Amino acid sequence: MLYEPELFPGLIYRMVDPKIVLLIFVSGKVVLTGAKKREEIYAAFENIYPVLKEFKKGALMDSDPPPLPQITGPRAQPSVTPSSDLGAPPSQL
Numbered sequence: 368m369l370y371e372p373e374l375f376p377g378l379i380y381r382m383v384d385p386k387i388v389l390l391i392f393v394s395g396k397v398v399l400t401g402a403k404k405r406e407e408i409y410a411a412f413e414n415i416y417p418v419l420k421e422f423k424k425g426a427l428m429d430s431d432p433p434p435l436p437q438i439t440g441p442r443a444q445p446s447v448t449p450s451s452d453l454g455a456p457p458s459q460l
Contacts, residue, residue, distance in 0.1 A: 387411040
């Protein structure tokens with residue numbers, strides 16, 4: 368674990384199994400990086416959630432974990448049909 372707020376505002380947590388790096392911010396946001404498979408992201412989130420829940424500031428969290436996070440980035444599946452597929456002209460840049 369590494370936390371130096373003068374250098375970077377988040378905690379850097381290197382998980383061993385699965386081998387993933389988590390960036391954990393005071394806002395409650397978590398970035399998971401380094402996974403080779405989507406299942407590794409889910410496993411890492413399920414592993415870290417109880418720890419985050421235990422140390423959450425403020426109001427108590429629900430006892431059930433939240434739904435799994437949405438996968439974003441270049442490998443994510445598009446959730447909407449591009450406008451070019453709907454017959455609409457492409458937007459002007």
